[in-house]
Amino acid sequence: MTTLVDKVWDSHVVDHRDEDDLLYVDLHLMHEATSPQAFDGLRLAGRAVRRPDLTLAVEDHNVPTTSLLVTDPRGRAQLERLRANCAAHGIELLRLGDARQGIVHVVAPELGLVQPGMSVVCGDSHTSTLGAFGALAFGTGTSDVEHVLATQTIALRRPRTMAVEFTGERPPDVTAKDLALAFITAIGANGAHGHVLEYRGDAVTGLSMEGRMTLCNMTIEAGARAGLVAPDETTFAYLAGRPHAPRGEVWERALARWRTLPTDSPTFDRTVTVDVAGLTPFVTWGTNPGQSVPLDGRVPDPTAFADPSARAAGTRALAYMGLEPGVRMRELDIDTVFVGSCTNGRLEDLRAAADVLRGRTVASSVRMLVVPGSSDVRQRAEAEGLDEVFVRAGAQWRLSGCSMCLGMNPDRLHGSERVASTSNRNYEGRQGDRARTHLVSPAVAAATAVAGRLAAPSEL
Amino acid sequence: MPVQLTAHTGRVVPLRRSDVDTDQIIPAEFCKELTKTGYAKGLFAHWRARGGFVLDDPARAGASILVAGRNFGTGSSREHAVWALRDWGFAAVVAVDYGDIFLRNALKNGLLAVALDEGSVAELADRAEADPAFELTVDLEGREVRAPGFRRSFRIDDRARWLLLNGLDDIAVTLGRDDRIRAYEQARPDWLPVVGR
Ligand code: SF4
Numbered sequence: 001m002t003t004l005v006d007k008v009w010d011s012h013v014v015d016h017r018d019e020d021d022l023l024y025v026d027l028h029l030m031h032e033a034t035s036p037q038a039f040d041g042l043r044l045a046g047r048a049v050r051r052p053d054l055t056l057a058v059e060d061h062n063v064p065t066t067s068l069l070v071t072d073p074r075g076r077a078q079l080e081r082l083r084a085n086c087a088a089h090g091i092e093l094l095r096l097g098d099a100r101q102g103i104v105h106v107v108a109p110e111l112g113l114v115q116p117g118m119s120v121v122c123g124d125s126h127t128s129t130l131g132a133f134g135a136l137a138f139g140t141g142t143s144d145v146e147h148v149l150a151t152q153t154i155a156l157r158r159p160r161t162m163a164v165e166f167t168g169e170r171p172p173d174v175t176a177k178d179l180a181l182a183f184i185t186a187i188g189a190n191g192a193h194g195h196v197l198e199y200r201g202d203a204v205t206g207l208s209m210e211g212r213m214t215l216c217n218m219t220i221e222a223g224a225r226a227g228l229v230a231p232d233e234t235t236f237a238y239l240a241g242r243p244h245a246p247r248g249e250v251w252e253r254a255l256a257r258w259r260t261l262p263t264d265s266p267t268f269d270r271t272v273t274v275d276v277a278g279l280t281p282f283v284t285w286g287t288n289p290g291q292s293v294p295l296d297g298r299v300p301d302p303t304a305f306a307d308p309s310a311r312a313a314g315t316r317a318l319a320y321m322g323l324e325p326g327v328r329m330r331e332l333d334i335d336t337v338f339v340g341s342c343t344n345g346r347l348e349d350l351r352a353a354a355d356v357l358r359g360r361t362v363a364s365s366v367r368m369l370v371v372p373g374s375s376d377v378r379q380r381a382e383a384e385g386l387d388e389v390f391v392r393a394g395a396q397w398r399l400s401g402c403s404m405c406l407g408m409n410p411d412r413l414h415g416s417e418r419v420a421s422t423s424n425r426n427y428e429g430r431q432g433d434r435a436r437t438h439l440v441s442p443a444v445a446a447a448t449a450v451a452g453r454l455a456a457p458s459e460l
Numbered sequence: 461m462p463v464q465l466t467a468h469t470g471r472v473v474p475l476r477r478s479d480v481d482t483d484q485i486i487p488a489e490f491c492k493e494l495t496k497t498g499y500a501k502g503l504f505a506h507w508r509a510r511g512g513f514v515l516d517d518p519a520r521a522g523a524s525i526l527v528a529g530r531n532f533g534t535g536s537s538r539e540h541a542v543w544a545l546r547d548w549g550f551a552a553v554v555a556v557d558y559g560d561i562f563l564r565n566a567l568k569n570g571l572l573a574v575a576l577d578e579g580s581v582a583e584l585a586d587r588a589e590a591d592p593a594f595e596l597t598v599d600l601e602g603r604e605v606r607a608p609g610f611r612r613s614f615r616i617d618d619r620a621r622w623l624l625l626n627g628l629d630d631i632a633v634t635l636g637r638d639d640r641i642r643a644y645e646q647a648r649p650d651w652l653p654v655v656g657r
Contacts, residue, residue: 014637014640014641014644015640017619018618018619019618019619020618020619022634022637022640022641024644024645024648026648026652026653027653027655033491033492033538034537034538034539036494037494037495037496040494040496045629045631047631052655053654053655053656054654054655055655056655061488062492072492074492074493075492078492078494081494091655092655092656112653113653113655115651115652115653123537124537125535125536125537125561139537139561140537140564141539141542141561141562141564141565141568142496142539142565143539143565143568143569144564144565144568146631147634150631150634150635151631151634151635151641152645153641155619155634157617157619189479189531189534190479190530190531190534190557190559193557194560220535223531223534223559223560225560244653244654244655245653246651250650250651251651253649253651254649254651257649288479288534309478309529309530309578310478312476312478313477313478313479316477406483406488407487407488407489408488408489408491408492425481425535425536427481427535428483428484429484429487429506430483430488433487433506433509434506
């Protein structure tokens with residue numbers, strides 16, 4: 001009788017020491033940008049990879065999205081190093097060009113590698129995405145990547161638990177992205193620090209697996225380590241038949257165990273409630289995801305904030321974003337629209353954007369990139385004809401990768417361009433040195449591309 | 461490689477900002493390396509490029525303790541943020557609190573990231589701003605931050621502290637419990653996925 005988080009945690013404890021638990025890692029994911037130094041560490045110490053069979057590597061951060069040719073020498077060096085390290089240690093690698101390649105957090109679920117009750121670690125903060133399956137999934141730095149490679153474990157102090165209850169009925173135009181932005185804004189960019197979250201309530205169970213992944217993806221933006229959704233029929237239906245999902249009699253036994261995972265005694269250290277009935281689509285105005293307002297709203301006046309630290313941060317953010325208090329969000333002209341990333345680069349997201357764009361055109365002042373989160377998403381989207389919708393509307397249809405989510409590959413913003421982005425971070429310089437980012441859902445991104453300014457689909 | 465530490469004394473760079481994310485500490489374009497060193501040029505690169513940034517104040521040259529605000533090191537898991545601070549010459553950070561992953565990364569690399577209450581951090585920033593020669597001691601062994609007329613104890617993860625004080629290799633310590641790991645592995649359910657099969 002305990003919570004989902006506690007059940008998953010308890011079932012992975014290998015050993016205790018003082019306040020720390022040594023947890024077993026069921027799946028270790030990696031990408032090219034945060035792993036080379038970990039392999040070097042192993043080499044220097046003469047250590048082996050303990051469980052290459054529980055490790056999967058993907059090329060995503062540096063990859064270009066216009067062709068398979070990596071022209072940037074430093075990006076190529078990271079990819080080549082990953083290839084060499086995986087070959088040397090017998091680790092499966094999904095290379096650029098592989099039909100299964102994509103953003104690591106998009107690819108692992110597609111393959112059925114993330115299942116309820118598992119522990120998953122990756123040298124990337126958005127590993128929290130995978131909590132959508134009722135798995136304990138969190139990001140680490142490179143030292144921990146090395147530790148997991150060598151030992152298949154990680155030493156952690158048991159986190160506090162927080163229930164995030166979304167109450168009320170979710171209006172049809174409110175997406176998982178809006179739930180995430182509303183929650184982070186309510187609690188603050190570090191408001192869930194030290195906690196592992198469980199997202200609860202009908203508005204959450206009513207989400208598809210894609211929507212749950214979007215919500216869990218943004219968990220890290222609230223400062224929490226991980227965020228989970230209890231597994232249910234939606235989860236099981238998603239998993240059934242995936243390449244790595246169990247089959248036959250084994251599936252039945254796994255399913256019996258998965259059904260025991262949901263919280264049966266809500267003994268959370270903290271509970272936060274968000275009423276979704278009155279929500280409308282959200283958009284960020286500032287430089288962290290906790291600085292957002294309804295799309296109908298106005299740029300706030302930070303000098304009116306009670307908290308001095310928030311006041312200073314808000315003032316700085318407005319200066320960076322080139323905004324004045326009181327301006328209506330809908331009046332902000334946008335230069336670039338980016339649909340993609342591990343937050344909103346799945347098939348459902350592309351469908352939502354395509355539904356808005358069908359029969360419409362991207363404003364001539366706007367450059368729009370649509371970047372599928374994986375090669376599988378790309379192929380499925382093409383099978384449905386979504387690529388044609390995008391191209392006919394005047395958007396660019398790209399190959400899969402992290403793309404414009406971070407300024408690491410050729411997809412960067414120039415100067416102080418203003419972008420409506422379906423990614424997860426509106427930090428200063430995240431998408432290019434002076435780029436001004438407004439985080440939105442895919443439907444709002446698409447409507448914005450048509451209007452040339454921040455807009456909701458209902459306005460078109 | 462394991463680091464052994466007991467305390468650090470140095471001058472201060474006061475950075476009066478909250479929510480300093482690791483994309484600010486080191487932008488992604490500087491993370492395309494294969495090494496753990498060579499990141500000093502990327503440290504706060506976007507802010508420094510705009511001029512007038514406190515790090516480039518000649519009076520702060522050689523300072524080795526960064527005093528920041530709330531939620532320092534939030535965001536991306538990139539350990540490059542810690543490597544860049546270390547490469548620049550920082551040995552310690554004093555802030556109100558930290559992004560979880562950053563804090564772990566810092567302590568794993570021997571960057572003494574410690575947390576004090578908001579008032580104490582503001583007092584340190586005031587004093588450092590008033591006097592560039594102001595010196596601070598971050599004492600890991602005694603779990604306190606000291607300066608003339610200033611003494612505050614801090615909380616720190618016990619395991620991280622123990623590893624640093626003894627200069628222990630985290631991975632070697634864990635491998636010392638290999639029997640437990642093996643026993644756990646043998647009892648894992650058979651439906652759990654195996655990659656590449
Ligand atoms: S899409 Fe963005 S957030 Fe997701 S893994 Fe790539 S860089 Fe990180």
